[in-house]
Amino acid sequence: MKEINGEGYKWDKKEIHEDCPAIVSYFLAEKKSSPVIIVFPGGGYGHRAYHEGEPVAKWLNYHGFHACVARYKVRPIEQQETIQQGLNMVQLVKQKIAEIPELKDQRLGVLGFSAGGHLAAMISNLSTPGLVDFQILCYPVITMGEYTHEGSRTNLLGHVPTDILIDRFSAEKQVHPNTPPAFLWSTVNDASVSVMNSYLYAQALQENRIAYELHLFPDGRHGLGLANDHLTVKQWSDLCITWINQHFTDTTEKRSETND
DSSP states (O other): OEEEEOTTOOOOHHHHTOSSOEEEEEOOTTOOSOOEEEEEOOSTTTOOOGGGSHHHHHHHHHTTOEEEEEEOOOSSOSTTHHHHHHHHHHHHHHHHHHTSTTTTTSOEEEEEETHHHHHHHHHHHHSOTTSOOEEEEESOOOOSSTTOOHHHHHHHHOSSOOHHHHHHTOGGGSOOTTOOOEEEEEETTOSSSOTHHHHHHHHHHHHTTOOEEEEEESOOOTTOTTOTTOTTTTHHHHHHHHHHHHHTOOOHHHHHHHHO
């Protein structure tokens, strides 16, 4: 696995579909004390959507957050290797920020779109407690069961997955009391990934008493990304930034109050 500095870096079509897992870093030059957020673009586990990668990292940078974009393995996927690769990526980023004095105590979050949301959710639930501090899931694929996105399931689990595989890789069935807090949003009329995915995950979080914020918009096609061209849905980005700032932008004073 390799790390690429995102400054001045552009993906071309060939690179978007490279098999080599990599992390493209968009760390703020001044190493400002701030959370680090790893972005997982969507693409049904068949490709990685550019507009859900670099533009999102730069949006996070604009708001003062360090970012990385994960170039994870897509079809063909052998034995669900992408999930373990995602876990390895998060562990690598955690190790890297631990080496930077200004960042070593900062929060680490994951942000995923569509199938990338499934990957981010699985990482959040399967990682060791404390590795991931928060998760942001945008019109996510969550379940491999009834309401799944067929393309994502086929690419990850194969054409005829067993019930055991379906349960094992349904993120709503992996939620536990140490799952990190979540911010979720979807559009109700999403024709590609049913909004039921977000409902199922929110229900699992509720049952396990995990803090979460869920936003559902009445209209909007799948794959909107930052949704800058959609008057209503684009509100998600401001809501998300507010959520991060309220809960995960620590200062020394905040930590002192928490420990008192």
